Structures are given as C-alpha cells and as structure tokens.
Amino acid sequence: MNAVIEQAILNRLHTLDDNRLSEVLDFVEFIANRDKCTAIIAASPSVQSLRGKYRNLMSSSESFAIRKTEEINLEEQHLEHRGSQS
Secondary structure: OOHHHHHHHHHHHOOOOHHHHHHHHHHHHHHHHHHHHHHHHHHOHHHHHHHHHHOOOOOHHHHHHHHHHHHHHHHHHHHHHHHHHO
C-alpha cells in the first residue's frame, strides 16, 4: 500500500466515531468479498470455455449471486458486530 495514502486513511479514521468506523469496516470487507467472488468466477475454466466471445461479461445470474453473497456477508458482519457491542 502507498504509505501516503495509508497515512491519510489512518488519520481520517482516527476522527470517526465508532458507528462510522463500523461502516468503514463493512465497506472494506464488502470490497474484499466482491473482488474475491469475481476472481473465483474469472478463474473457472468451465465457465470460461462456455462463454465464447462474451467471456469477459458477467451474466445476470452471476452478478446476482455475487450481490447476494455480499449482502449475506454484510448481514452476518452486522449481527456479529452488534453481538460484540452487547
């Protein structure tokens, strides 16, 4: 990570309250999960061989599955976070 960007993020994080920090964490985890799902689909040879010239485009079912997985992960994180605050 770029040291200047990292320091700017850390400085900004130190000014946020706990609720906003929780939102930031959720967003960062959302991005990580989205990238992971996209990489798994992209690496699947059987999916790639079936797609032909449209292999770089996601089908609506794949994008739905990714969004649903992200929603479930975020929900679970919120529940865990709320449980740890009690």
